[in-house]
Amino acid sequence: MSIPTQHPYAFDPTQGFDLNQLRAIRPPTAAPGFDAFWRPRYERALGLNPQPRVNASRASHPDWLVQDITYTSTDKFPIGGWLLLPREGGVTRGLVVGHGYGGREAPDFDLPVTETALLFPCFRGLSRSRRAPISTDPAWHVLHDIDKPDRYILGGCVEDLWLAVSALTALFPAVAGRIGYSGISFGGGIGALAMAFDTRIARGSLEVPTFGNMPLxxxxxxxxxxxxxxxxxxxxPETVTMLGLFDSATASARITAPMLTAVARFDPAVAPPCQFSVANALPASSHHETFILDAGHYDYPGMMEQHALLLDKVRRFFGVL
Incomplete structure (x- = not known):
């Protein structure tokens, strides 16, 4: 297997970095006030009741009981999504699953976990959590309230994840301490920002995470x-300084839970040095593992085989929750 050599882009999606250079990338210096910005937000979110409400879903699956779920996030924002419960066996652990910037139209039924309650929230403004005036177009969603750090949409999405953990715990008190998070791309970056402060998440898997190393x-x-x-x-240009508060690589350096990160050497949507910044920032004490993909956000020969290997790692990683 190897990275793609032919592509339709006007730039090099490897950004000119070889694997040794990617492994050497380190996160930028933390923005002043990074912790002071996030910790009070987390404490406020922790004090909220998400009031989860579950109803039967039109969707069905032979292995999973599919339910529609809504809960209330910060600013009384209604979050919609899906809850999957195993048809066989009890629920001994929980897993919150984040989505990419394309949103989510259905839950993933192929996650290799057992005895697990799976919560698939849609982050505010997207898919089942769409609400005017927030655009569902990623190019506009990512700019929503960017001029107001305390109101910037990315912060609200991090809070949606914190409240998702609260919702799972409210529905299944026994899973407290045994909750994991899995996020890809947009959901990977949001996951790093959330896990930097939420120790209720015992394990995290981030695939091709974005928002890492903002200067790059x-x-x-x-x-x-x-x-x-x-x-x-x-x-x-004043935005540049503010965005340091939303740097997922800076956040990653604060994560103490075990982590599995899947990062790509070629990616037209999330620059590989930014992905590796997130993986490389994790402290050695967090017992993390990095899985290297040939490419992200792009179809390539051998992709199915690589993702099968990754899924097996995910199965074993969350199997010990």
């Missing part, structure tokens, strides 16, 4: 949401 993320060519932020920051 804001300068490297991309077809992802970063392109919209780069264009905005050129007109509003």
């Amino acid at each position: 993320w804001l300068t490297l060519p991309t077809v992802g949401s970063g392109h919209a932020v780069q264009a905005y920051a050129r007109v509003h």
